[in-house]
Amino acid sequence: MNQKRVIKIAAIFLLVFVCVNSAFVWALQDVSAETISVSRNGYDIKLNNLEKAANGFFIVTTVARCNSDLELDLLRAYPERPISQTFIHKIYDRNGLLAALFYDTISGLCSEHENYAQITGMSGYFTGVMAQYFSSSSSFNGSTGYSTVYFSGMPLATFTYVIHKNGTISLE
Secondary structure, eight states, X not given: OHHHHXXXXXHHHHHHHHHHHHHHHHHHTOOOSSOEEEEXXXXXXXXXXXXXXXXXXXXXXXXXXXXXXXXXXXXXXXXXEEEEEEEEEEEEXXXXXXXXXXXXXXEEEXXXXXXXXXXXXXXXXXXXXXXXXXXXXXXXXXXXXXXXEEETTEXXXXXXXXXXXXXXXXXX
16 A cells, blocks of 8 residues: 555656646746757756857846836926936856856936937946956946946956937837
């Protein structure tokens, strides 16, 4: 009787493992055109929003936060509104290990009524295991801004941001 019970429990664990593994593989199949597959410890990993950088580094970008139409700013009498957006750039080394995170915040003003948008400020910082080896510089003019990331003083990647008249900030 105990042997049948052990077999049932083993079958249940096997069934649960197969279901979870199938769901994980199915979830990974829904990816965009900018995807890379990496095999790590026998598992396939897919990374979206991927940019290949210099020296074998890869960067994956996500949008962390977008602030527009802040409560206090809705009471203004003039048609322009402030907007800011933070982008997180995950920087991986050639072995697929996370080297650093680069948080880049872009601030600006936009007005659909007056038909203009401009960047008013950019700031960025690094966190992570190798953050001390990374640095950045930024510049902006009008509605376009640039952030260049350096690794040990050598240029690694340049990100171009554009603020649009409708209040969105995009990574070009």
